[in-house]
Amino acid sequence: MAEGLTEKAEALRRKSEMLDKTIDSMADAVLMIDAEGGVLFGNAVWKRLIGDVPPYGTPGWSRAFDRFYPDGATPIPADETLLGRAARGEDFDNVEICIRRPGETRMIRLVASGRAVTDGAGERQGAVIVYHDVTASRETERQLYQAQKMEAVGQLTGGVAHDFNNILTVITGGIEMIADGVQDRPELAKIAGMIDEAVDRGSGLTHQLLSFARRQPLQPRAIDVNALVLDATRLLRPTLGERIEIETRLVQGPWLALADPVQLGNALINLAINARDAMSSGGRLTFETANVVLDEDYAAQNAELTSGAYTMVAVSDNGTGIPASVRDRVFDPFFTTKPVGKGTGLGLSMVYGFVRQSGGHIKIYSEEGVGTTMKIYLPRAVGAADALQSGMAPEIIGGRETVLVVEDDDLVRQYVMTNLAALGYAAVAAASASDALALAAHSPPFDLLLTDVILGAGGNGRELANELVRRQPSLRVLYTSGYTEDVIVHHGRLDPGLHLLTKPYRRADLARMIRLVLGEKAVAKVAAEKA
Numbered sequence: 001m002a003e004g005l006t007e008k009a010e011a012l013r014r015k016s017e018m019l020d021k022t023i024d025s026m027a028d029a030v031l032m033i034d035a036e037g038g039v040l041f042g043n044a045v046w047k048r049l050i051g052d053v054p055p056y057g058t059p060g061w062s063r064a065f066d067r068f069y070p071d072g073a074t075p076i077p078a079d080e081t082l083l084g085r086a087a088r089g090e091d092f093d094n095v096e097i098c099i100r101r102p103g104e105t106r107m108i109r110l111v112a113s114g115r116a117v118t119d120g121a122g123e124r125q126g127a128v129i130v131y132h133d134v135t136a137s138r139e140t141e142r143q144l145y146q147a148q149k150m151e152a153v154g155q156l157t158g159g160v161a162h163d164f165n166n167i168l169t170v171i172t173g174g175i176e177m178i179a180d181g182v183q184d185r186p187e188l189a190k191i192a193g194m195i196d197e198a199v200d201r202g203s204g205l206t207h208q209l210l211s212f213a214r215r216q217p218l219q220p221r222a223i224d225v226n227a228l229v230l231d232a233t234r235l236l237r238p239t240l241g242e243r244i245e246i247e248t249r250l251v252q253g254p255w256l257a258l259a260d261p262v263q264l265g266n267a268l269i270n271l272a273i274n275a276r277d278a279m280s281s282g283g284r285l286t287f288e289t290a291n292v293v294l295d296e297d298y299a300a301q302n303a304e305l306t307s308g309a310y311t312m313v314a315v316s317d318n319g320t321g322i323p324a325s326v327r328d329r330v331f332d333p334f335f336t337t338k339p340v341g342k343g344t345g346l347g348l349s350m351v352y353g354f355v356r357q358s359g360g361h362i363k364i365y366s367e368e369g370v371g372t373t374m375k376i377y378l379p380r381a382v383g384a385a386d387a388l389q390s391g392m393a394p395e396i397i398g399g400r401e402t403v404l405v406v407e408d409d410d411l412v413r414q415y416v417m418t419n420l421a422a423l424g425y426a427a428v429a430a431a432s433a434s435d436a437l438a439l440a441a442h443s444p445p446f447d448l449l450l451t452d453v454i455l456g457a458g459g460n461g462r463e464l465a466n467e468l469v470r471r472q473p474s475l476r477v478l479y480t481s482g483y484t485e486d487v488i489v490h491h492g493r494l495d496p497g498l499h500l501l502t503k504p505y506r507r508a509d510l511a512r513m514i515r516l517v518l519g520e521k522a523v524a525k526v527a528a529e530k531a
Contacts, residue, residue: 023041023043024043024044025044026043026045027045028045028130028131028132028133029042029043029045029046029049029050029110029130029131029132029133030042030043030045030046030128030129030130030131031043031046031050031128031129031130031131032117032126032127032128032129033083033086033087033126033127033128033129034125034126035087035124035125035126036087037083037084037086037087039053040126046131049108049131049133050099050131053065061083062078063102064101065099065100065101065102066099066100066101066102067081067097067098067099068097068098068099068100068107069097069098070096070097070098070109071325072098072107072109072324072325073323073324073325076097081097082095082097082112082114082129083129085114086114086116086127086129087127089116089124089127090114090116091114091115091116092112092113092114093113094111094112094113095111095112095113096109096110096111096112096134097109097110097112098110105365105367107135108133108135109133109134109135109138110131110132110133110134111131111132111134112129112130112131112132113129113130114127114128114129114130115127115128136301139301140301142328143302143304164202165481165503165504166409166411166412166503167411168199168202168503168504169412169415169503169504169505170411170412170414170415171195171199171504172196172199172504172505172506173415173418173419173506173507174415175192175195175196175199176196176506176507178192179192179193179196199504220258220259220260220358221258221259221260221261221381222256222257222258222381222382223256223257223258223259223261223264223381224254224256225254225257225264225289225311225313225378226250226251226254226289228261228264228265228268229248229250229268229287229289229313230248230250231265232265232268232269232272232287233246233248233287235269236269236272236285239273240272240276240285241276243279243281243282243283244276244279244282244283244284244285245282245283245284245285246284246285246286246287247284247285247286247287248286248287248288249286249287249288249289250287250288250289251289251290251291253291254289254290254291254311255291255309255311255380255381256311256380256381257310257311257313257378257379257380257381258358258359258378258379258380258381259358259360259378259379260354260358263354263358264313264354264376264378266350266354267350267351267354267355267376268287268313268315270348270350270351271315271348271351271374272285272315274348275315275316275317275319275372276317277319278317278319278320278321278371278372279317279318279319279320280319283317283318283319283371284317284318285315285316285317286314286315286316286317287313287314287315288312288313288314288315288316289311289312289313289314290311290312290314291309291311291312291380292309292310292311292312292377293308293309293310294307294308294310294361294377295307302361302363304356304361305361306359308379308380309379309380310360310361310377310378310379310380311377311378311379311380312375312376312377312378313375313376313378314373314374314375314376315373315374315376316371316372316373316374317371317372318370318371319371319372320368320369321366321367321368321369321370321371321372322364322366322368322372323368324368327364327366330348330364331348331349331351331352331362351374351376355376355377355378358378358379359378359379360376360377360378360379361376361377362374362375362376362377363375363377397423397511397512397515398422398423398424398425398511399423399424399425399514399515399518400424400425400426401425401426401447401448401518402425402426402427402428402444402445402446402447402448403420403425403426403427403428403446403447403448403449403450403514404427404428404430404436404439404440404446404448404449404450404451404468405417405420405427405428405429405430405450405451406429406430406431406432406433406435406436406449406450406451406452406455406461406464407429407431407451407452407480408431408432408452408455409452410431412452412503413429413431416429416450416510417429419507419510422507423507423510423511423514425514428443428446432455432459433455433459433460433461433463433464434459436449436451436464436468437464437467437468440468440471440472445472445474445475446468446472446475447475447476447518448475448476448477448478448514448517448518449464449465449468449475449476449477449478450478450480450514451464451465451477451478451479451480452479452480452481453479453480453481453500454481461479461481462479465477465479476517476518477498477499477517478499478500478501478513478514478517479498479499479500479501480500480501480502480503480505481500481502481503499513499516499517501513
């Protein structure tokens with residue numbers, strides 16, 4: 001009998017050990033509590049994820065964690081917490097909650113299921129709760145949803161910007177001509193100047209839309225972020241006012257960043273203006289740069305990011321901070337917390353679009369009442385920085401060459417033809433790719449093809465140019481568009497060897513680009529003759 005009891009005791013011990021090891025090796029956290037809510041057992045995952053928790057209902061228990069509903073902002077009442085429900089004998093399945101230790105910013109998202117535990121007589125002895133950590137998967141879902149939403153809205157805004165840029169192109173050219181004709185009439189000249197300024201503002205708006213939509217052709221180059229930050233601070237000091245203190249923390253020997261310097265400068269100014277608005281009573285605005293290597297673990301937690309070397313530029317303020325309830329929406333176009341008439345809601349969406357189109361990454365760190373930090377990560381450039389283009393106004397020079405103009409918008413086509421005639425060029429117009437091909441088949445050779453990228457009837461300027469160059473290899477091509485899609489711009493950069501005149505443009509821009517493209521033809525001709 002003694003041997004039998006010993007064997008049974010040993011079997012029970014082995015069974016208990018196996019059960020303990022099984023529970024301890026589970027991927028999910030397992031917690032067992034007694035009928036009063038006291039912790040009886042927590043497996044290894046529970047201890048790593050949660051740690052020691054005082055008994056339910058005690059002051060220590062209420063202070064151990066901040067507990068929220070799935071929105072991450074609404075606190076859960078004490079009697080509605082999972083331990084509270086389990087202590088009352090409730091069963092529940094797949095209940096999502098968020099927990100955060102006081103003083104920390106990291107939020108842990110859990111999905112839990114609980115069951116009451118009873119004895120042989122059916123009396124409740126406690127409960128077991130299984131917690132599944134979904135923090136990483138929810139973040140991936142959020143980023144995927146954000147990317148899909150931004151892409152959908154980007155398609156819409158890109159199309160609107162295309163049509164609006166066509167309209168602005170005509171207005172820009174028309175007001176230039178009117179301004180030339182009323183130079184001796186000050187009152188009319190002033191009105192023309194006001195219209196011209198309004199056109200510039202409209203052009204800026206479409207550029208913001210296209211930056212958000214990631215359809216803005218960028219001119220990336222290797223740039224020194226420290227020099228760019230210092231330039232931005234010089235511009236901002238008179239704008240931000242005396243109540244805002246500007247501080248810089250610049251890394252020694254920053255890696256060169258591959259980005260469009262104009263767009264990056266605009267992004268920093270946008271972030272600084274937002275920071276100023278968050279510090280209505282004054283405060284400190286800090287610019288920081290650093291060399292950063294983002295590893296594969298970080299990349300795995302952030303969609304569309306590739307691990308590697310990045311140059312980081314951060315803009316921080318000690319203002320009001322961003323409420324957790326809207327933090328995921330700040331990059332949405334037209335979303336703003338500012339009063340009506342105080343902002344378009346495009347500033348941060350433009351920054352987001354520019355950074356993503358540049359192959360970079362942007363991250364928000366914010367806490368209400370403490371402040372906000374926006375960190376921009378830009379790919380590290382390989383090679384020396386290019387010299388910035390001169391800001392001098394281009395000289396208007398015409399010519400006598402023959403130009404084939406292909407534009408499906410009637411008003412824009414008329415505007416271009418008028419300007420080309422004024423510049424001395426012989427120009428022939430076509431409204432579609434098929435018309436252009438027919439004209440080229442029965443006309444003397446053209447010197448230049450000036451074509452919109454996006455043409456009606458399903459055609460595009462790239463396909464047209466390829467066909468015409470195949471027929472006439474000496475033909476030079478200048479593209480023009482307010483919305484390029486992926487025809488000649490890929491990954492935010494103009495395809496090598498191509499020239500693009502972005503709408504809306506002025507007569508001087510048109511004249512300069514035509515001479516630039518035709519000048520390449522002249523250089524090629526001289527080189528061929530020497531050969």
